[in-house]
Amino acid sequence: xxxxxxxxxxxxxxxxxxxxxxxxxxxxxxxxxxxxxxxxxxxxxxxxxxxxxxxxxxxxxxxxxxxxxxxxxxxxxxxxxxxxxxxxxxxxxxxxxxxxxxxxxxxxxxxxxxxxxxxxxxxxxxxxxxxxxxxxxxxxxxxxxxxxxxxxxxxxxxxxxxxxxxxxxxxxxxxxxxxxxxxxxxxxxxxxxxxxxxxxxxxxxxxxxxxxxxxxxxxxxxxxxxxxxxxxxxxxxxxxxxxxxxxxxxxxxxxxxxxxxxxxxxxxxxxxxxxxxxxxxxxxxxxxxxxxxxxxxxxxxxxxxxxxxxxxxxxxxxxxxxxxxxxxxxxxxxxxxxxxxxxxxxxxxxxxxxxxxxxxxxxxxxxxxxxxxxxxxxxxxxxxxxxxxxxxxxxxxxxxxxxxxxxxxxxxxxxxxxxx
Amino acid sequence: xxxxxxxxxxxxxxxxxxxxxxxxxxxxxxxxxxxxxxxxxxxxxxxxxxxxxxxxxxxxxxxxxxxxxxxxxxxxxxxxxxxxxxxxxxxxxxxxxxxxxxxxxxxxxxxxxxxxxxxxxxxxxxxxxxxxxxxxxxxxxxxxxxxxxxxxxxxxxxxxxxxxxxxxxxxxxxxxxxxxxxxxxxxxxxxxxxxxxxxxxxxxxxxxxxxxxxxxxxxxxxxxxxxxxxxxxxxxxxxxxxxxxxxxxxxxxxxxxxxxxxxxxxxxxxxxxxxxxxxxxxxxxxxxxxxxxxxxxxxxxxxxxxxxxxxxxxxxxxxxxxxxxxxxxxxxxxxxxxxxxxxxxxxxxxxxxxxxxxxxxxxxxxxxxxxxxxxxxxxxxxxxxxxxxxxxxxxxxxxxxxxxxxxxxxxxxxxxxxxx
Numbered sequence: 091x092x093x094x095x096x097x098x099x100x101x102x103x104x105x106x107x108x109x110x111x112x113x114x115x116x117x118x119x120x121x122x123x124x125x126x127x128x129x130x131x132x133x134x135x136x137x138x139x140x141x142x143x144x145x146x147x148x149x150x151x152x153x154x155x156x157x158x159x160x161x162x163x164x165x166x167x168x169x170x171x172x173x174x175x176x177x178x179x180x181x182x183x184x185x186x187x188x189x190x191x192x193x194x195x196x197x198x199x200x201x202x203x204x205x206x207x208x209x210x211x212x213x214x215x216x217x218x219x220x221x222x223x224x225x226x227x228x229x230x231x232x233x234x235x236x237x238x239x240x241x242x243x244x245x246x247x248x249x250x251x252x253x254x255x256x257x258x259x260x261x262x263x264x265x266x267x268x269x270x271x272x273x274x275x276x277x278x279x280x281x282x283x284x285x286x287x288x289x290x291x292x293x294x295x296x297x298x299x300x301x302x303x304x305x306x307x308x309x310x311x312x313x314x315x316x317x318x319x320x321x322x323x324x325x326x327x328x329x330x331x332x333x334x335x336x337x338x339x340x341x342x343x344x345x346x347x348x349x350x351x352x353x354x355x356x357x358x359x360x361x362x363x364x365x366x367x368x369x370x371x372x373x374x375x376x377x378x379x380x381x382x383x384x385x386x387x388x389x390x391x392x393x394x395x396x397x398x399x400x401x402x403x404x405x406x407x408x409x410x411x412x413x414x415x416x417x418x419x420x421x422x423x424x425x426x427x428x429x430x431x432x433x434x435x436x437x438x439x440x441x442x443x444x445x446x447x448x449x450x451x452x453x454x455x456x457x458x459x460x461x462x463x464x465x466x467x468x469x470x471x472x473x474x475x476x477x478x479x480x481x482x483x484x485x486x487x488x489x490x491x492x493x494x495x496x497x498x499x500x501x502x503x504x505x506x507x508x509x510x
Numbered sequence: 511x512x513x514x515x516x517x518x519x520x521x522x523x524x525x526x527x528x529x530x531x532x533x534x535x536x537x538x539x540x541x542x543x544x545x546x547x548x549x550x551x552x553x554x555x556x557x558x559x560x561x562x563x564x565x566x567x568x569x570x571x572x573x574x575x576x577x578x579x580x581x582x583x584x585x586x587x588x589x590x591x592x593x594x595x596x597x598x599x600x601x602x603x604x605x606x607x608x609x610x611x612x613x614x615x616x617x618x619x620x621x622x623x624x625x626x627x628x629x630x631x632x633x634x635x636x637x638x639x640x641x642x643x644x645x646x647x648x649x650x651x652x653x654x655x656x657x658x659x660x661x662x663x664x665x666x667x668x669x670x671x672x673x674x675x676x677x678x679x680x681x682x683x684x685x686x687x688x689x690x691x692x693x694x695x696x697x698x699x700x701x702x703x704x705x706x707x708x709x710x711x712x713x714x715x716x717x718x719x720x721x722x723x724x725x726x727x728x729x730x731x732x733x734x735x736x737x738x739x740x741x742x743x744x745x746x747x748x749x750x751x752x753x754x755x756x757x758x759x760x761x762x763x764x765x766x767x768x769x770x771x772x773x774x775x776x777x778x779x780x781x782x783x784x785x786x787x788x789x790x791x792x793x794x795x796x797x798x799x800x801x802x803x804x805x806x807x808x809x810x811x812x813x814x815x816x817x818x819x820x821x822x823x824x825x826x827x828x829x830x831x832x833x834x835x836x837x838x839x840x841x842x843x844x845x846x847x848x849x850x851x852x853x854x855x856x857x858x859x860x861x862x863x864x865x866x867x868x869x870x871x872x873x874x875x876x877x878x879x880x881x882x883x884x885x886x887x888x889x890x891x892x893x894x895x896x897x898x899x900x901x902x903x904x905x906x907x908x909x910x911x912x913x914x915x916x917x918x919x920x921x922x923x924x925x926x927x928x929x930x
Contacts, residue, residue: 101637129718130748133737147900150725154897156782183754183784185714187725201782203714203826203897205725216781248893248900255900264737265903268828271730272899276719294605294623298549299696305570305607305625310691317553317684328550334603361636362576362621364603406623408688437881461857464923466884473668477574477623479692480567480668480675483685503884 099372101361103382105389108417108452111380112433115418118379118395119425122351123282129270132262135280136323136427141256144273146246151206153182154241158197158219158230159210162238170233178221178228182207197230206242213241259428261323281427283325286419287346288315290331291339291358291366292406297331310479311356311411315404318415319354322423334364340375347376347399351426354419357406359390367392367403376401384451384493387476388414408479413454413488416509434488434507439466441489441504446497453493456485457506468506486510523802525809528837528872531800532853535838538799538815539845542771543702549690552682555700556743556847561676564693566666571626573602574661578617578639578650579630582658590653598641598648602627617650626662633661679848681743701847703745706839707766708735710751711759711778711787712826717751730899731776731831735824738835739774742843754784760795767796767819771846774839777826779810787812787823796821804871804913807896808834828899833874833908836929854908854927859886861909861924866917873913876905877926888926906930 106114124138153159160176168174176197180190184203192198192209200206200213220231249255255269262270262278270278295309296302309331316326327350332339339358346353358367359381368390371378376394383391387410392403400422404414416434424432437459445455456471468489471481490505491498498504526534544558573579580596588594596617600610604623612618612629620626620633640651669675675689682690682698690698715729716722729751736746747770752759759778766773778787779801788810791798796814801823803811807830812823820842824834836854844852857879865875876891888909891901910925911918918924 129733130736133740145722148727149722152897154895156780156785181783183714184712184782185726199783201784202780203712203727243895243897248898256903262737263903264734264741264832265901265905267737268730268734268832268899268902271718271733272728274718274720274722274728292604292623294603298691298694300694302565302569302694306605307568307623308692308694310688313549313691314684314688316550317682317687320553321684360576360622362603363601363619364621365576412684412688438884439881440884461859461886464858464860464886466881466886475574475663477572477663478668479688481685482688483676483683485685 105382105384106380107384111383112421114379115393115422116425118400119422121428122284122426124279125282126277127280129276129278132278132280135262137256137260137262138258138281139279140258143249143251143253143255146251147249147272148243148245148247151245152243153200153202153204153206153213154243155213155215156202157213157215159192159200159206159213160197160236161192161194161210162212162236164194165232165236168232168235173231173233175229175231178230211238212236259430283323284351284423284426285327286319286324286352286354287327287329287350288312288354289329290356293334295331311408315354315415322420323427324423334366336366336369339366340370343370343401344375347396347401352399352422353401356404356411359392359403359405371403386449386451386453389451407476410476412482437466437506437508439468439504439506441498441500441502442467442469444500445470445491448494448497450493453491455489455491456481457487457489458485459487468504525802525804526800527804531803532841534799535813535842536845538820539842541848542704542846544699545702546697547700549696549698552698552700555682557676557680557682558678558701559699560678563669563671563673563675566671567669567692568663568665568667571665572663573620573622573624573626573633574663575633575635576622577633577635579612579620579626579633580617580656581612581614581630582632582656584614585652585656588652588655593651593653595649595651598650631658632656679850703743704771704843704846705747706739706744706772706774707747707749707770708732708774709749710776713754715751731828734832735774735835742840743847744843754786756786756789759786760790763790763821764795767816767821772819772842773821776824776831779812779823779825791823806869806871806873809871827896830896832902857886857926857928859888859924859926861918861920861922862887862889864920865890865911868914868917870913873911875909875911876901877907877909878904879906888924
């Protein structure tokens with residue numbers, strides 16, 4: 091069992107910078123299949139088609155008020171002392187089109203959202219009018235000049251026909267759904283959610299419904315990863331945890347790479363005697379991309395590829411596993427759905443507390459964002475050893491602490507990767 | 511058809527401030543039913559139980575490295591010139607518990623995550639050791655003092671038994687799922703998603719799959735609202751749009767209030783001739799809470815209650831409808847799921863462009879957040895008339911412009927309500 095650690099390949103790993111590893115991976119990501127869903131099912135999905143306006147919007151001259159459609163010229167010179175009176179020649183509820191034309195001296199009663207009749211060039215709201223009945227019907231009185239275009243939304247104010255509105259890769263939410271419905275797009279092309287197989291390795295793992303045993307822990311990473319995969323837009327498939335058995339692991343990984351779009355494992359990537367995922371990626375069954383990243387936590391984060399499909403072997407430490415998934419798995423899932431910005435959003439902020447841990451690797455410190463007087467503060471979430479699980483729930487960002495000999499001080503500028 | 515608008519109740523509405531209306535509504539919100547879901551189904555749901563740690567975490571003294579469990583005292587005085595050699599008396603993979611005790615002069619090979627054996631008080635990593643085989647087995651050599659507790663995570667570092675970890679009303683995501691799995695909580699009590707019936711009113715509405723017709727528009731608000739309801743955690747139920755017919759609307763609203771937890775409508779709340787929702791809430795079938803809010807867009811936003819259930823009658827203008835849903839419907843849904851912070855998160859920021867529109871009502875301007883050098887900028891999204899639909903998709907916040915005689919300038923401090 092004695093190792094000559096200086097000649098053993100598992101100790102001699104070349105550390106890549108995070109961005110180098112990310113761009114290495116991006117070469118293996120191609121946009122996946124699409125499927126059609128109904129508009130109502132499209133919330134939260136990723137658009138897979140370009141949407142251009144099939145017609146201008148609004149597509150008719152729309153009244154912005156309940157009132158009277160008039161000709162502006164008719165109101166020239168009128169004032170509190172000098173009312174003008176217009177013959178009301180039609181009533182126009184929403185959804186109907188008047189066949190009358192507003193000629194000088196006439197007006198039409200009109201509702202918000204209705205089509206303004208020919209001849210009219212403005213709408214005056216009810217509250218600025220008075221009504222009288224005479225033998226010929228109603229007349230409406232005005233005491234103020236109404237400028238051309240008042241309360242009248244012109245055709246194409248928001249969009250011209252043919253204008254590009256939505257591009258593939260965006261996440262569909264309320265605003266996008268509103269656009270799709272407006273243009274009658276009742277079935278939408280979206281990217282199929284990449285199916286991501288997830289399993290943990292390690293003989294210490296109990297399933298979540300087993301009673302606790304000495305020296306063992308429950309398999310929490312699998313469920314955490316499943317949640318992260320859903321958040322990224324993927325469909326997690328939880329597979330049984332694998333005991334520390336290399337040939338079994340190899341078989342399970344190959345099966346999963348064949349059946350699913352991506353495979354993510356946790357555990358077994360360190361330098362221990364049973365670190366089977368580390369052994370596996372150094373073997374012939376997959377092509378290793380990297381097995382060390384210049385980051386903490388998660389320096390042992392590993393990736394490999396087989397038949398064009400990605401295998402991510404993340405650390406078994408919950409904190410390291412979480413970070414590895416956000417930095418590498420998430421952008422891979424987003425990329426398969428055509429997201430043009432697949433990485434976590436970067437913010438700049440002010441470090442809200444001293445952070446003394448130093449390292450020659452970049453550190454991704456779990457943190458919480460606070461906004462005070464318009465300034466972004468990044469507050470470290472507390473103990474952030476790679477093995478620590480509890481602070482994940484309290485974090486909405488990863489604070490990027492660059493490598494260096496000294497820690498950072500409260501008030502220093504920091505880069506933040508936003509988790510939500 | 512002539513109105514005496516000065517005596518007509520639909521023109522004489524008392525405008526409430528947004529926060530007054532919100533607190534009025536909150537009196538009608540009670541926490542809803544709960545249901546059990548599996549851990550895997552719990553992502554995105556709202557927790558309905560208190561979770562305290564049933565045992566300390568970690569629940570055993572855990573090795574933080576692959577290496578050797580030792581007694582710190584044995585390494586006192588050792589240096590590069592003065593190795594000490596310890597007899598390796600056991601090998602401890604993860605998940606197993608050693609029955610040996612580390613006595614002076616001995617060590618146990620141990621893997622990351624494994625239980626540290628009795629007698630040991632530190633772990634030294636492989637990379638700091640050398641191994642020799644002698645007749646009695648392996649001995650491990652060290653050249654440095656290893657302090658007590660090194661690479662050893664004590665019992666309860668993260669959590670003591672009984673410590674409160676999660677409270678009802680939080681949204682379950684990766685970090686929470688990790689906690690639940692760790693403590694073996696494989697079924698979770700969550701709040702049932704409130705079922706929210708949604709319909710639009712207006713004879714101008716085409717269904718989303720109908721061809722365009724002059725003067726008519728497609729019913730987009732219903733789908734937009736459904737998306738907002740999902741985002742808030744509710745379950746939308748889309749009902750058929752209602753033509754401008756008061757008695758039909760009254761019947762449909764009553765049916766929906768009976769069958770669902772909440773009803774949201776769009777359209778028909780202005781002062782026009784066919785504003786049936788406005789007429790309906792002024793009638794006897796429901797108890798009106800308010801029908802005017804001192805805000806733009808959406809001043810006609812209306813709420814009523816019947817048999818303890820809330821009816822929100824929102825403006826038919828897309829922008830006003832969107833804002834009304836975020837300010838009133840969303841917190842009602844969140845409140846029914848025990849969320850202690852049901853309202854949109856408030857941020858402070860710097861207005862990124864002049865905003866010249868003024869009003870005697872508070873204005874909720876759709877905007878986009880930009881972070882520059884750690885400072886939050888709120889950029890108005892463009893045309894934000896209440897009838898405008900297109901900018902909803904480009905917005906991640908509502909910029910709060912207080913009532914006043916003059917507009918706001920680029921560089922002014924503003925309050926923002928965060929949409930995402």
